[in-house]
Amino acid sequence: MSKKIAVYIRVSTDKDEQISSVENQIDICRNWLERQGFEWDEDCIYKDHGISGTLFLERPAIQQILEQAKKKEIDMVIFKSISRLARDLKDSLEIREVFIAHNVRIISVEEGYDSHKAGKNDMAFELWSLFSAQYSRTLSAGVSAALAAKVRRGEHIGRIPYGFTRIDGRLQILEEEAKVVRMIFRWYNQGWGFKRITKELNCLGIPSKQSNQWQMTSIQRLIGNPIYYGDFILNQYTTVKMGGRKKQIRNTPEQWIWFRDHHPAIITREAWETANPNHSNKEKKKFTPWNDLRSILKCGLCGSSMVILQSHKVLSTGEKHYYRYLKCSRYRRVGWAGCVNHKPITYEEMKKFIKDQLIEKGRLLELSFVHYPSKDYEKRRGEVEKSLRSVRTKSQQLLDLYLDQFITKDEFEEKRTELDRNAHYLQKQVSLFQQKSQQIKEIKTIQQAFYIMEQQGQSLLHVFKALVDVVILHPNLEIDMVYRFKSS
Structure with missing residues (x-):
């Protein structure tokens, strides 16, 4: 039974010299395969045209190869060099792990890398990936410096x-x-x-x-x-x-x-x-009110999202009463040329109406799931903790630069003050996340779900999105709701 082979080709721009390199990459891979006794097949070529090697998810060809690897539809992937596979270290290693996990042989011709000969724990692939990523960063810095020089000369x-x-x-x-x-x-x-x-x-x-x-x-x-x-x-x-x-x-x-x-x-x-x-x-x-209805609430006339605006009215006491109301985003951007102005309704009124409808429609619907801290909560907490570690690492590196006399004392003091200020702020954020750590709760009804979220001061967005597909607000304030569950 012949092996199913994928030849991966990538060019980052559509310039002539890059287009010609497509043939160059194909010839190199074909020559290697034929010397090893493999049969050449034009249909085995997968090309990503005009896409940077740092954009992993935006390359359809490599995504297709990975899917085929998971389905056991290919046995070997060959490419000219590791820089063609990816110019980001993390992406390069992730791609390799998928191939190795599904027993797909990896061949990089220029580096002479063969996963079957190297084994799973070799460092050669990681080193070449690191060099490729560093080249991308160096190239980016060079381009930025060249652009800055053009601006200094008065160019745009x-x-x-x-x-x-x-x-x-x-x-x-x-x-x-x-x-x-x-x-x-x-x-x-x-x-x-x-x-x-x-x-x-x-x-x-x-x-x-x-x-x-x-x-x-x-x-x-x-x-x-x-x-x-x-x-x-x-x-x-x-x-x-x-x-x-x-x-x-x-x-x-x-x-x-x-x-x-x-x-x-x-x-x-x-x-x-x-x-x-x-x-x-x-x-x-700049002030943007939190919107628990974003991506759910749509205009019934043009289909654009409804956005929240803030206004106020002066009370008889002279105090200002602030309120938030809904507006079609297209009407807000373009005016009457784009859509129409809806009859007035506040954000709070709309949110209460949707919540009441969900409780009423789902009163006989029994839920059975455990409420953990939201993914968004955990993600934000992880990002803050990661940023704090990064600042502390930079502080240590800054001290090393000063002790090795690469920077002056004034430069050291100025940068250290900035890093200390960032570290203090991030440490306060970490403490706040720890104080607001949420308890695990079992939820049985929609009403209970809303109660728990509001008690913990959390956004109701992901509850709404789990229960509602779309809410359509018509200009005359008629409302259509499409549920994600069968109501009683």
Whole structure:
């Protein structure tokens, strides 16, 4: 019986030199197989095109091979080098473990690695994977340094913002769009809100950069962007890997690299500062209420999610009474061009209605499960504890750098103060998690489930999601609910 072989090929970009390397990888693998007496089959080739080796979950070909390995449908996987398999140490080792666990032979031609000859406990594969991961990090640092050098020379990197064009790598004002930018800032500084500006632009038929319709979030980002008075900020975001995928996180302002008067300005610095009087504290003042109904509650007209907004009314005593109400997210972004404004209903009213309906519909439904601390709770606690360990490790490494005279005393003191502050904060968070440690409870009814969650101050989100597929809120406040259980 012939062996089922998978030849894995990966190229990270669609450039010509990368495309030609596909044939190069195939030839290397085919040559090895034929020299070993294996029969070549064109159908055994699995290709991931234009995908980084650091993105494990976003590579369909390697995912397909892993699934076939689990189903015992392949006996051997061969690839040109370990860098083609993965450029992340954790991913590389996880892939290897799956193959080894299902008795799939692994061949890396360039490194001369053969899992059948090496055995399960060899370090060669781990070392080559480490070198591959380090190369990726070094390459990333080199690219970042090259991009920073371009910005220092006055060139622009990234997506071209509305109001500009790019000529010879430098931003130049696109007057037709720049007039719209000046108009937006003038309206805003006259007291217009984001929604009114969005509605006016759409009514005038002025297209945005990416699509025909303006959205409220686009106006918010435009008004808050320093690029319009000539400054450019580098290193605002960092790409991190979470769960096999890359995600952008916003850096603290201390990590930003600010280039003043980098390119021609569309508006004056004074006009921008008038529109952004508290820009240095913008992130601290941002408030987003906790939403136990997110991803469940949908608009009955356009299907978009319903979001929570906060407002207030002044009582006869002069005090402000704050309340949270629901709004179609598409209507909030686009206005009447996107959806309609629902009749008013508060978040608390909607949450109580859903909870009461679930208790009533499920009163004869008997549950039988044990309530443990939520996965989200345990995940957050684990992340905080991991961060605390990381800070303590960095503190020790910092001391070693100082003792070995790689850094000055002033640099050491400055960094140590920052690390001590982080460690103190994280230690307080760990203590809070320990104080709120939850007891195991057996739950028999839906009503009991709600009671336990509320007593422990937990979100009801995962209870709602377990019992409800979707809640549809129509503009006239009619409500349709699709349950995940058979009601009495």
